[in-house]
Amino acid sequence: MRQNPLPLSRADLMKVESPARYVGGEVNAVVKEEMLEELEKTGRTSFLRFAFCFPDIYEIGMSNLALQILYHVMNEDPHIACERAFSPWLDMDALMREKNVKLYSLETKTPLDQFDVLGFTLGYEMCYTNVLQMLDLSGIPFYSKNRGENDPIICCGGPVAYNIEPMADFFDIVMMGEGEEMILEFCEKVREYKLSKETDHPMTRAELLRACDEIEGIYVPSLYECSYNHEIGAHLRPKYEDVKTMIKKRIIKDLDKVTYPTDPVVSNMRVVHDRTYLEVFRGCIRGCRFCQAGFVYRPVREKSVDVLCEQGRQLEKNTGYDEMGLLSLSTSDYTKFPELAENLLETFEGHHTSLSLPSLRLDSFSLDLMEKVQSTRKSGLTFAPEAGTQRLRDVINKNIREEDIFSSLRLAFQGGWSTVKLYFMLGLPTETDEDVIAIADLASRIEKLYFDVGRETGQRMRRLDITVSTSLFIPKPFTPFQWEKQDSKEELIRKQKLLKDHIRSRNIHYAWHDFDSSVWEVVLARGDRRLAPVLLEGYQKGLFYDAWDDHFKFNQWLEVLTSHGLSVDDFARAFSEEETLPWDHVSVGVTKKFLLSERHHAYKEETTASCRENCAGCGVACFGVGECFANRDAMAKEGGES
Amino acid sequence: MLQSELEKKMTTQAHQTAYVQRCRFAREGATTYLGHLDLMTVFERAARRAELPILYSQGYNPRPMMVFALPLGVGIESTCDYLDISLECPYDAGDFAKEMNAALPEGLRILSAKSIPEPKDSIMSLVTTASYRFEAKGIRPALLKAMEKDALIVTKMAKGKAKDTDIRPLLLAVKSEQDEDADVVEIITLAGSANNARPDLILQSLKQYCGLDAEIAENARVVRTGLYAGNYPDTTPIEDCPVRSWSDS
Numbered sequence: 001m002r003q004n005p006l007p008l009s010r011a012d013l014m015k016v017e018s019p020a021r022y023v024g025g026e027v028n029a030v031v032k033e034e035m036l037e038e039l040e041k042t043g044r045t046s047f048l049r050f051a052f053c054f055p056d057i058y059e060i061g062m063s064n065l066a067l068q069i070l071y072h073v074m075n076e077d078p079h080i081a082c083e084r085a086f087s088p089w090l091d092m093d094a095l096m097r098e099k100n101v102k103l104y105s106l107e108t109k110t111p112l113d114q115f116d117v118l119g120f121t122l123g124y125e126m127c128y129t130n131v132l133q134m135l136d137l138s139g140i141p142f143y144s145k146n147r148g149e150n151d152p153i154i155c156c157g158g159p160v161a162y163n164i165e166p167m168a169d170f171f172d173i174v175m176m177g178e179g180e181e182m183i184l185e186f187c188e189k190v191r192e193y194k195l196s197k198e199t200d201h202p203m204t205r206a207e208l209l210r211a212c213d214e215i216e217g218i219y220v221p222s223l224y225e226c227s228y229n230h231e232i233g234a235h236l237r238p239k240y241e242d243v244k245t246m247i248k249k250r251i252i253k254d255l256d257k258v259t260y261p262t263d264p265v266v267s268n269m270r271v272v273h274d275r276t277y278l279e280v281f282r283g284c285i286r287g288c289r290f291c292q293a294g295f296v297y298r299p300v301r302e303k304s305v306d307v308l309c310e311q312g313r314q315l316e317k318n319t320g321y322d323e324m325g326l327l328s329l330s331t332s333d334y335t336k337f338p339e340l341a342e343n344l345l346e347t348f349e350g351h352h353t354s355l356s357l358p359s360l361r362l363d364s365f366s367l368d369l370m371e372k373v374q375s376t377r378k379s380g381l382t383f384a385p386e387a388g389t390q391r392l393r394d395v396i397n398k399n400i401r402e403e404d405i406f407s408s409l410r411l412a413f414q415g416g417w418s419t420v421k422l423y424f425m426l427g428l429p430t431e432t433d434e435d436v437i438a439i440a441d442l443a444s445r446i447e448k449l450y451f452d453v454g455r456e457t458g459q460r461m462r463r464l465d466i467t468v469s470t471s472l473f474i475p476k477p478f479t480p481f482q483w484e485k486q487d488s489k490e491e492l493i494r495k496q497k498l499l500k501d502h503i504r505s506r507n508i509h510y511a512w513h514d515f516d517s518s519v520w521e522v523v524l525a526r527g528d529r530r531l532a533p534v535l536l537e538g539y540q541k542g543l544f545y546d547a548w549d550d551h552f553k554f555n556q557w558l559e560v561l562t563s564h565g566l567s568v569d570d571f572a573r574a575f576s577e578e579e580t581l582p583w584d585h586v587s588v589g590v591t592k593k594f595l596l597s598e599r600h601h602a603y604k605e606e607t608t609a610s611c612r613e614n615c616a617g618c619g620v621a622c623f624g625v626g627e628c629f630a631n632r633d634a635m636a637k638e639g640g641e642s
Numbered sequence: 643m644l645q646s647e648l649e650k651k652m653t654t655q656a657h658q659t660a661y662v663q664r665c666r667f668a669r670e671g672a673t674t675y676l677g678h679l680d681l682m683t684v685f686e687r688a689a690r691r692a693e694l695p696i697l698y699s700q701g702y703n704p705r706p707m708m709v710f711a712l713p714l715g716v717g718i719e720s721t722c723d724y725l726d727i728s729l730e731c732p733y734d735a736g737d738f739a740k741e742m743n744a745a746l747p748e749g750l751r752i753l754s755a756k757s758i759p760e761p762k763d764s765i766m767s768l769v770t771t772a773s774y775r776f777e778a779k780g781i782r783p784a785l786l787k788a789m790e791k792d793a794l795i796v797t798k799m800a801k802g803k804a805k806d807t808d809i810r811p812l813l814l815a816v817k818s819e820q821d822e823d824a825d826v827v828e829i830i831t832l833a834g835s836a837n838n839a840r841p842d843l844i845l846q847s848l849k850q851y852c853g854l855d856a857e858i859a860e861n862a863r864v865v866r867t868g869l870y871a872g873n874y875p876d877t878t879p880i881e882d883c884p885v886r887s888w889s890d891s
Contacts, residue, residue, distance in 0.1 A: 010860075011861040013717070027745075269677075320692065445736075
């Protein structure tokens with residue numbers, strides 16, 4: 001493999017933690033030799049050079065499926081060369097600044113400012129400042145408006161990009177929704193722009209951005225003017241008449257036909273999720289009212305069992321991983337789940353390859369399956385009731401009933417399981433102290449069940465370990481709770497203490513999530529363009545790696561926020577149903593009208609059936625595909641317009 | 643299956659015969675920056691990609707049976723290292739090496755493989771001596787100077803605590819082949835589980851006692867060039883060691 005020499009010496013690399021993060025050389029990494037030949041001969045290349053940037057460390061980024069999918073999709077194209085770059089950890093960050101080394105791609109060790117495009121995938125809000133770090137280390141101007149014809153185009157996508165407003169001023173292009181097709185259409189436009197520079201009629205950057213606006217799903221923040229007002233909320237106005245007023249997310253209609261990376265890059269070093277992934281379906285039939293993923297990934301589109309089995313077989317062979325994770329929201333909702341699981345287990349028979357099954361709903365089938373896949377020690381069982389009472393579970397539309405939890409746990413305890421993890425949220429809309437105390441009560445009734453099972457069966461029981469874990473409710477855009485306020489920190493601390501005081505057994509442990517980062521997450525998730533200077537100033541004061549608890553400095557962020565005349569309450573407050581929300585110019589298919597009606601159902605403690613039982617008319621039928629579309633009744637037609 | 647039954651099954655499994663491939667391998671490039679555990683995983687995944695019939699250990703957590711002769715530290719290249727990979731069935735050694743090489747990441751290469759019976763002595767226990775080549779400006783005179791000292795006390799970190807240790811007794815001899823080149827030197831050291839000379843500590847001693855510039859020492863290229871059994875100077879390269887098998891009396 002030809003490439004530039006590493007811009008860092010052996011001594012430099014030996015000074016930092018895990019130097020393997022910075023050297024590349026993985027199996028299935030792609031280097032386009034033809035591009036290198038062109039560069040060697042002429043110093044130029046006709047390839048579109050795309051740096052796929054992950055704003056966190058290598059070990060996290062290499063576990064990201066979006067990176068693997070889009071890397072593969074782009075490198076399949078004969079005119080695109082996609083390479084990877086990750087946030088350097090603090091030790092390497094300091095070293096690169098000290099030695100004046102620019103951030104470089106892992107494949108060819110090319111400085112990022114020599115690429116045509118830098119594309120960031122944004123999976124969580126707390127990584128925003130790492131985007132700024134990567135731009136900074138590449139010597140690229142932060143603000144879109146300050147970049148010129150010779151700077152790369154900076155774009156992003158991913159689930160948090162649906163409300164990109166806090167970061168909008170830093171990006172030239174934002175891609176809404178699933179990227180497999182959109183990114184190629186975008187790359188083609190950028191390549192035209194690049195090649196036009198060699199002609200007598202070079203396209204300008206401004207022209208390129210206007211051209212990209214024509215691509216469905218693409219949002220060009222600089223084409224809009226923005227103002228804020230407490231009465232009407234955020235107001236975004238297109239600067240030109242032909243700029244689209246509503247950006248509609250893109251989806252892939254047929255997941256069986258879209259490219260899936262069956263030869264993903266295999267890291268040489270251990271990464272956080274050290275396994276290969278098989279994506280089973282997209283979307284979720286459930287509609288839990290707090291869950292952003294449940295709404296933005298609609299509609300449900302499944303891959304066929306045959307396609308999945310073939311992809312699974314190839315993934316195992318091409319990667320050498322001894323573990324494969326089935327990936328989707330609520331995996332056991334896959335219609336042919338038993339068939340798929342059994343088929344894969346058969347394929348892996350004798351290979352010492354295990355199947356990892358996150359987000360399973362427990363029933364006798366899944367318990368039996370877990371027995372099969374876990375030939376080794378029994379790990380814990382996980383439930384996410386999210387709320388302590390049935391009343392509050394109805395409010396949030398969490399379709400899990402206490403009877404179901406108890407009947408599955410009875411089976412599990414009989415089978416020898418003794419570790420249970422229970423996930424809840426504090427601060428949910430309409431929550432009372434009674435709901436909080438009910439969490440402790442549920443845990444102690446589970447404890448009682450365990451000993452009852454022991455008595456009934458006469459088994460020698462292991463030590464029981466129940467973990468109750470609470471995170472804090474975060475009102476997210478594109479959910480029925482997008483208008484809700486977040487409880488104040490004082491109120492959340494009080495509720496947490498209340499719960500803690502009600503947990504008295506030594507078999508039950510209580511684990512909680514940090515308040516400060518949840519508060520900051522709300523600010524970023526529901527933020528608007530006024531936050532851009534805040535984020536930049538914070539970054540310049542050394543605040544980044546906010547997703548890492550040890551490095552997140554809430555008080556310093558508050559200082560910066562306040563100095564810009566803003567407060568946490570500006571973003572954590574209840575939004576009125578009349579005001580324009582900062583993300584109202586984006587359509588994920590699900591209509592605002594539907595979200596509002598779901599909010600009203602929540603207050604009436606009324607549940608909404610899953611998309612498989614009944615179409616609630618959320619609006620996503622406008623895509624004309626998906627399981628619900630195929631089966632929908634007349635109701636869906638009403639909600640079809642955004 | 644209940645946990646207790648699983649335990650019973652695990653302990654009653656019969657011993658499987660291992661068909662061992664004794665491999666000599668080299669590493670350079672990006673893989674030089676891998677730690678020992680990661681390197682093991684890389685070999686394991688390569689063997690799985692090559693669909694070789696690797697033998698797994700028994701018990702709760704079956705692992706591929708691979709034994710490295712001596713861990714390679716982060717940043718150290720090698721032109722001659724060894725590992726034993728156990729297979730379920732006999733396999734042609736040439737094919738084995740070829741198939742592994744097609745699956746290994748760039749920078750790692752099996753130089754040769756040899757089919758041996760399941761060895762009674764672990765390959766790790768054979769290693770007594772290693773040779774390393776250092777490449778850095780003026781390293782040869784520095785190392786020759788070190789060899790003349792009675793003691794070379796360096797501080798090493800062990801379990802989070804600094805500990806002084808004399809590494810001079812671990813240095814056996816300087817090879818004379820490159821004596822015209824001041825910037826390359828090859829040294830023979832004690833190696834293995836009992837007394838092991840770590841190349842980074844050797845460089846540290848050159849910096850401390852023999853006037854080698856700190857930056858030059860840090861940037862020195864370190865290459866392991868051989869692993870041997872036996873007592874110096876009567877040493878045998880690991881690949882030439884006779885294998886005592888379980889059937890020998």
